[in-house]
Amino acid sequence: MIEIQNLTKHYGEIKAVEDVNFTVEKGEILGFLGPNGAGKTTTMNIITGYIPSTSGTVKVSGYDIMDQPREVKRRIGYMPEHPPLYMDMTVKDYLDFSASLKEVDKKTWKSQKNDIMELVKITHVQHRLIRNLSKGYRQRVGLAQALVGAPEVLILDEPTVGLDPKQIIEIRKLIKALGKTHTIILSSHILPEVSAVCERVVIINKGKIVAVDTPEQLSKNLGDYSKFTMTIAGPDKKVKEMLQQIYGVKEIEVQNRIRENEFSYIIEADKDIDVRKPIFHKLAEFGYPILELKSLSMSLEDIFLQLTTEEKEVN
Amino acid sequence: MLAIWKREVQSYFYQPIAYVLISLSFLVLSIYYTFGTIAGRYAEMNNLLGNIIFILTFLIPILTMRILTEDRKNGTEVMLVTSPVEIADIVIGKYLASLTVFLVMYALTFVYPIIIIALGGKMEIPMLVGGYLAFLLIGMSFIAVGVFASSLTENQIVAAIIGFVILLVINLIDPIASYVGGFLAEVLGIFSLLSRYNDLNSGILDITSIIYYLSFTAVFLFLTTRVIDKRRWSQG
The missing domain is CATH 3.40.50.300 (P-loop containing nucleotide triphosphate hydrolases)
Structure with missing residues (x-):
């Protein structure tokens, strides 16, 4: 047309x-x-x-x-x-x-x-x-x-x-x-x-x-990693430590303290590896239940910013 | 073209401008007429028509100042240019709209010779026809200049001033030409609308003068389309 x-x-x-x-x-x-x-x-x-x-x-x-x-x-x-x-x-x-x-x-x-x-x-x-x-x-x-x-x-x-x-x-x-x-x-x-x-x-x-x-x-296509939000009952330091050992997990960030011993996290993982199952097993092993798990797809906003902002070198 | 003409004529009469110009010109003409023609007991119109050319120098730029500027300012130019019409159609449609208002002004003056005849004056009809024809032709040329001036800017006042200055120079071209003399005088003579006007107005119906005015009009309208077209290349 x-x-x-x-x-x-x-x-x-x-x-x-x-x-x-x-x-x-x-x-x-x-x-x-x-x-x-x-x-x-x-x-x-x-x-x-x-x-x-x-x-x-x-x-x-x-x-x-x-x-x-x-x-x-x-x-x-x-x-x-x-x-x-x-x-x-x-x-x-x-x-x-x-x-x-x-x-x-x-x-x-x-x-x-x-x-x-x-x-x-x-x-x-x-x-x-x-x-x-x-x-x-x-x-x-x-x-x-x-x-x-x-x-x-x-x-x-x-x-x-x-x-x-x-x-x-x-x-x-x-x-x-x-x-x-x-x-x-x-x-x-x-x-x-x-x-x-x-x-x-x-x-x-x-x-x-x-x-x-x-x-x-x-x-x-544009995201080179996958992102999740999780809410896990358990001490944040310990949970973080444990998750870091899982193959494919790249970054863990504590987002919020919801209540005593209950935190939400943002987890970035390799795009080709599904880390959800290992995370589940690992946490189950130690008795820290997963209260919420949600995958975040990259919003158009992120893509837009990624494509249209270029980092300029400062001389 | 017809659509544009119709809209512009309506627009003139939606706004006070047409009424103001028509009544203003009629007032000034009537003063000339009453104290010149009637009081002086002249049974002719040509002198009067000759006198008011100078008034047109002011009135025409005001008549045409918004004809193209407005479209640029309001962004309606986009609508006109992206319609399936040529730029020449736009310019001619607009020109004819201004001419229409001018013709209304012009038609009102027909009342004067009728009064003269009613008062028992004997009018020389060929002289009268020649005078009116010359007046129409010079009006057409002036309007073309005014339309051209309004294509140059998006500010109405600036357009009016440019139009006025061009017309003023055209009015003064004979004295300027006779002052400089020689070859330059001849070149300047090409732009002398008034010398031809005087010929026609004294009853000499010369076909070359008529063609001259029509060509003058066509050239200015052509230049107007070029200005609009040129600007399309350079704007964002």
């Missing part, structure tokens, strides 16, 4: 996006993740044809954005980070304008209009001036604008930025629902959002892609 090859964008000396490659399949929700200033918006602006790239190609449904921009633009609904709203228009007039700008024919638009307004829940504010709407409603109008003309592809740049938690949940639900009928690229710097909504994640940092995978695969 969307193919991006060797996409590069330079501003003079600054390399905003460098050699970015990825594809998005039809019907997929792709998360585009990266810290602020990583090149997310630049990439999206290039895909939608707002700005040209320095080199590389973007193809949507087989059409190249440089060669056949109109064909590509017809297939994309774009919601930039700041929704492009005309404050002096009513919601309804604005959507009508968007429809005629996108050359949606009048009949189609008539049948589409109410569905879109219903979907993003703006039917009751359709006669109000956009100027007088709250941030949450403006965001929805921006999303409605992207949906005008039923484009196959939706590109949403930080769609939940500046919304309150309830609105965020609503918008996420909406995006998930839209994912059933659209191909979506969604950018965000908020990790739970991406793991909640997206099937696949592209992580970008300083203009370069650092990882592409499903959120689950990323946490599986």
Whole structure:
């Protein structure tokens, strides 16, 4: 559906996006993740044809954005980070304008209009001036604008930025629902959002892609150890000593003292060795019961930090 | 293009700007008309139309100052550029919207010759037609300059000032040309909208002048599309 090859964008000396490659399949929700200033918006602006790239190609449904921009633009609904709203228009007039700008024919638009307004829940504010709407409603109008003309592809740049938690949940639900009928690229710097909504994640940092995978695969592959939390009844020093002797255990840290002779621990072990059974036997032998054992998978947050922070040497 | 034109015209009339400009120009014109034409018992309009060109130098930049600046400031430019339209469509749609407001201003002045005729004045119709045609053409050219100026910045006031300065230089180009003389004078003469205006206004219906104004308009609108396109390459 969307193919991006060797996409590069330079501003003079600054390399905003460098050699970015990825594809998005039809019907997929792709998360585009990266810290602020990583090149997310630049990439999206290039895909939608707002700005040209320095080199590389973007193809949507087989059409190249440089060669056949109109064909590509017809297939994309774009919601930039700041929704492009005309404050002096009513919601309804604005959507009508968007429809005629996108050359949606009048009949189609008539049948589409109410569905879109219903979907993003703006039917009751359709006669109000956009100027007088709250941030949450403006965001929805921006999303409605992207949906005008039923484009196959939706590109949403930080769609939940500046919304309150309830609105965020609503918008996420909406995006998930839209994912059933659209191909979506969604950018965000908020990790739970991406793991909640997206099937696949592209992580970008300083203009370069650092990882592409499903959120689950990323946490599986990137951790080079497995982590557990355990609660064990018994004196902490003794327990620690015992666990350290088990083959495969790398690090033990006392997390909390829960009550007299009851502690919780974080245990890191080698990825390829299952240390749970030996731990059980060893503790049983000495009569220290395990009250809780839970494995911790590496969160997207850890992965993100691992991939996007590099330790700089201090001279 | 039509969608953009329609939205911009609506926008002019949603805001006070169109009303203010139209009434202001009508007021100033009426003062000229009452104390010049009527009081002086002239049965012609050309003198009046000639006088108000200078007023257009102020009014047109105000009319066009927000036409492209606003889109950049509010981020609505993204919506226009990522729609399946050409940049030329955007510029022409916007230009036609400003022109529409100008035409409303312009149409109101038709009341003056009617009053003259009603008062029993004998008007020379070819002169009148020539005068109005010249006025329309110069208005079209000025608006193109104004639209161009508003593509250069995202600040309305700065756009108005740039437009005003360009139009002022164009107005003063004849005295400047005659001062410098020689080859430079001829070059400057190319940009002299007024000398051609005076020809048309005195009833000389010269087709080359008409083409000149239309080309002048086209060149400025083309430059506007280039400015927008150029900026797409350099922004983030």
